[in-house]
Amino acid sequence: MSLDDLYQEIILDHYRSPRNRSADLDPHDVHVHHSNPLCGDELDVRLRVDRSDPTAPTVDALAFDGDGCAISMASASAMSEAVVGRKLSDAEDLTEAFRLMMHGEGVKREDDLLDGVAFQGIAKFPVRVKCALLGWMAFKDAVTTYAAGRDEHRVTND
Amino acid sequence: MSLDDLYQEIILDHYRSPRNRSADLDPHDVHVHHSNPLCGDELDVRLRVDRSDPTAPTVDALAFDGDGCAISMASASAMSEAVVGRKLSDAEDLTEAFRLMMHGEGVKREDDLLDGVAFQGIAKFPVRVKCALLGWMAFKDAVTTYAAGRDEHRVTND
Amino acid sequence: MFDATTIRKDFPVLQRQVHGRPLVYLDSAATSQKPQAVLDAITRFYEERNANVHRGVHALAEEATEAYESARTRVARFVGADPRGVVFTRNATEAFNIVAYSWARTRLGPGDIVLSTQMEHHANIVPWQLVQPEAGFELRYVPVTPDGRLDIDGLERILATGRVKLFTCTAMSNVVGTINPVADLAGRVRAANRDCVVVVDGAQSVPHLPTDVLALGADFLCFSGHKMLGPTGIGALVGKPELLDAMPPFLGGGEMISNVTLEGTTFNEIPYKFEAGTPAIAEAVGLGAAVDYLDALGMDAVRAHEVALLEVALPALLAIDGVTVHGPRDPHERGAAVSFSVAGLHPHDIGTIMDREGVAVRAGHHCAKPLVRLLGSAATTRASFYVYNTVDEVAALVDAIEVTKRFFNG
Amino acid sequence: MFDATTIRKDFPVLQRQVHGRPLVYLDSAATSQKPQAVLDAITRFYEERNANVHRGVHALAEEATEAYESARTRVARFVGADPRGVVFTRNATEAFNIVAYSWARTRLGPGDIVLSTQMEHHANIVPWQLVQPEAGFELRYVPVTPDGRLDIDGLERILATGRVKLFTCTAMSNVVGTINPVADLAGRVRAANRDCVVVVDGAQSVPHLPTDVLALGADFLCFSGHKMLGPTGIGALVGKPELLDAMPPFLGGGEMISNVTLEGTTFNEIPYKFEAGTPAIAEAVGLGAAVDYLDALGMDAVRAHEVALLEVALPALLAIDGVTVHGPRDPHERGAAVSFSVAGLHPHDIGTIMDREGVAVRAGHHCAKPLVRLLGSAATTRASFYVYNTVDEVAALVDAIEVTKRFFNG
Ligand SMILES: Cc1ncc(COP(=O)(O)O)c(C=O)c1O
């Protein structure tokens, strides 16, 4: 596996020109802060939910901000593109597909992951897998927090 | 160093026919019990002191008894022969000569040690040195205990 | 086919001469010898991928981490455990201390009983004694019968108090060889108190018997690498993950933390929570290779080989005038550590003379003084067998005892 | 003559390629590589005289004991200590825990202060935090100045309370490289409280500087074998014998006892009192060989070599646009662990790209989060040098940083 596979053009592009990266999202329904003390990564995810169909709330908008390595920031950026517009339940399912891919268990929903697929090669670098997962896990937590009727959550991952 | 050096005829003879080995000594001035819990050796030494010259008390009689390996029992036997009849101070000095010999620091008072000299070779077997010292250290303790005006002492040596 | 004569060739030290005679190594219960495969695994680790583990982003660090964690997985599989429940320690002793300090000391108090047995190695006595004054529990011991077995009635009497919160016993005695019916004992203690924690000393059993920690009914299992063909400096505490999870950490430092601030610290997940500082990396790799070696032999075959040796050794020893053998006489009820006494001779002298004959046995209390004292002496002589010992070596043992008797009895 | 190019040949792993490039190993502050002499000492021990130590009467047991105790004597001499005060541990971390559990926990209470510093490795923070709630002492930290030194005024202010009973600091920072004036600090704390116990973290200094524990004014000195060319699984707590003597034991088991009965136990003399169970025998032998190797090089020459490397490396790093070097800039005031930051780049990414160039550096908090946080970041990149590193490797480091910058900045 070459360097280019690890930081391919797509990942570098998200790193250099992040999508949906912003210090705030006004208004938002839920804000989560995730940190990884071992790496020192810090990530904020703000999520606005569209409840126009009360039986199937969707991701109306999402903003992330943070401090971390190229892979964690690029992955959060790719995540933001993949989940906006999706039903929460569907986005959660997509998150699980990404997680399984990062644990080397094959690629499902390849088309829906959009640029997220580019992170597939990182599964071969165990110490970097957590970086790629950070944004997705924060999103998942945001959905769970929202579903529990709360609007704020701080999590420390190892 | 051959087996014969370790358990030479002299040592085997003291082991098979111990001198001054007896469960009691009547009367005696002081009784010490030494044990070495690591080896499981147990040794009693009873000492009678001749005070006819109050400025120079001497070893009137000594009896040892115990449970231990051939080397410890033979060495106690050889010790008993070497110290009986000596002034306490002189016998203590002889004990020190034996101790130094066992630590490989040369042989002093060779003639006075009598059969004790036979144990010299054991200095080369570190794990057995404590066995050879047991009787002599018990004797030394008996003298110290007597000098302190007491008549009984129990010691656990490592 | 299991053939000790072939297996011996894998063990460089067994080519050695001692006092001009071929070494007959019968002290494997103290520590085993190491096959070339284990030495090679250690050397190769240092020559090819030595680095500190966890969190390093460079290739060597990744490879070292992979080697270390793969060893954990193989050790876990060897005893039927979840790798998350395998904490690498220095030795079995440290494993007991972790349970004593982090579980017994923090959970138990006055009114509770920690129940050990009179058959235990000091490693399974002293840690409980050390934490007992602070915790305030009562420390009791299951009695041992004259033939070297646990006294089940004695056990039941103590269990009847309903206060036994931790039960610990060895799966195989290092002195009398007895194989204890651990699963049955665990059942009894849990029948008396459902929540009783069961600790098993596997220091002798894991090297010599097929082991399944669940089948044993053990909450914790402690063992050492150096007795099972592995290097010194490595052992394991195998624990139920949920128990380890709930325990406070023991040693503090790097690796075992999640976040450190000057005000306080959060801890890493298990098993890392109990592995403070740079671990014994090469040693874990060596233990992994030892487990592979034993797996290739097959633990059933290892056990069968030892039973076969015992079938020769026990009658041969008993046939020597003046020799007493301690512990069970049926090879199927015991391991290959055989303690014996020779009338009128002290074990130290026996050990020394036998060494002159090239036969390495242990003489002393075998770090199990309470048990040896029960046998009515302060010391015994112990011959212990392993995969590389042969029937010829049993004969050498018998000959050396005869030489020793002649030497002292003139 | 000290010649790193010749010395390198003693280290098999340095012949390795990584990602098709020669390995440039700049992670010795995490763990050092091992010379052939150390690997041989370990292998020879197992091939020629492996046995359990102490009390065995057979030849192998005597030889193994001799090898183990001779290693202790040489390690003691290496740091100017009495062998009775050298306790073998798994690593520096365990050494700190012994002092924390057996000294601080049993001696200190409310009103007392344990004073560490903000410059410490987690091994010198977490053990004090772990025992603090039980003991009730106050745990404080000497502040660190922005240029990575201990704040002496801050120290004096805390000392002025008169309540500091234990002072601990590193002799050399593993992050910013700072060499602390330990003897001077020890003098200050003892001037404030004559009985204050001084603990020194020698994990980085003992491998890289000539060490005399008395000259340091240390009551306890903690270090690890694996950072000083020795194997994993071995380290040392060096303590004043009279202090160790008076301390209760920590881990319980075999070796550390004098007599065991079911009612209670008496303990062995030092250092054995603190070495429970079968020790890391081959690892001690390996550490003895490492100490011999360093002695043959001469610790003054080792230090001079590292200063020479720093004289090239520091200006070269500072000359790179966007690079900040943390800690003292005068090579004579610092060790060879050099942390740096590159503007706009995350250390993990730097470490990964540099690894692709064959350059092994560490990225992260280096188990010293409080200090790294003070430096204003969550992580740094660290290059650390040792006896086998050359000026050419400094050039490789600089090149790799340039490559990394180009890669991310496009
Ligand atoms: C300054 C310092 N102290 C303590 C330690 C802990 O050493 P170990 O992990 O070998 O216990 C280290 C090593 O990382 C260190 O650099």
Ligand SMILES: Cc1ncc(COP(=O)(O)O)c(C=O)c1O
């Ligand atoms: C039954 C038993 N338990 C515990 C131990 C302690 O093992 P270690 O000294 O490796 O910690 C031993 C080894 O002597 C043993 O035989």
